[in-house]
Amino acid sequence: MQRFAHFSLFCAYLHPIMKRNIAIFASGSGSNAENVIRYFKNNRLLAVQLVVSNKIDAFVLERAQRLDVPSVVFSKKEWESGHEILELLATYNIDFIVLAGFLLRISDSLLHVYPDKIINIHPSLLPKFGGKGMYGDKVHEAVVASGETESGITIHYINEHYDEGGVIYQATCPVLSIDTPADVAAKVHALEYAHYPRIIEEVFSAAAAIE
Structure with a gap:
């Protein structure tokens, strides 16, 4: 340490x-x-x-x-x-x-x-493009290569498996035919910055209120 x-x-x-x-x-x-x-x-x-x-x-x-x-x-x-x-x-x-x-x-x-007190944000619409090894630019590259027309973020609880915990919130963005992985990344980052803190506040404030 x-x-x-x-x-x-x-x-x-x-x-x-x-x-x-x-x-x-x-x-x-x-x-x-x-x-x-x-x-x-x-x-x-x-x-x-x-x-x-x-x-x-x-x-x-x-x-x-x-x-x-x-x-x-x-x-x-x-x-x-x-x-x-x-x-x-x-x-x-x-x-x-x-x-x-x-x-x-x-x-x-x-x-x-x-339990139910650890949350994560993933740069795709799970269950698509999740799992071990799927992170960062690897996700956006896979989204573009697959011809997807939308991507986004998934905020979810953590369990013993990669990206398989219960979904809390998802937000989407369009993926255009001319978009590069960097273009998709920029759109996804904007969603992350806009939504992650707010959802953290909602989830943990509610959890604190019932303890």
Whole structure:
């Protein structure tokens, strides 16, 4: 585990007690993670308290630093066991987990502790173009190659299988015959930025209200 904390744990506990805490798991650039962090910066009920990654060179770590959010990197072995990650999440009093371009399978131990409290966004209309290895530009390339006339996003709960958790929300965009994978990616990113933070807020606010 490699830690990149940007303020003390004491500071983390200064947030109002009524707030519920979110951890973001991310593997890459982190544009969705930054969008989510900014969205919840002054939220009354929910706050992003932690960014967790599996890659020490992931640009999301730099984004987290700029936004004063602590970040931690775990090895693949640590992700597979999940125990050290659970200890960290408990330290930060994490109630919910958001995946934002996170490429590893979530361990069974995390699924057990966070049932229906981990959500992901996928850059296609699942069940199309989902599953292990289908992420980022690979999805958009497959969409264009298949001749699809629309694509979009799927926000869904996480289970033990890649991209097979219950669907929460989908939004669509047209795929034109002249569109390149980069064109489709731009349309899908716009949907991600517009909808993901809002759906996170709706889902987790509702979950917090019934606990």
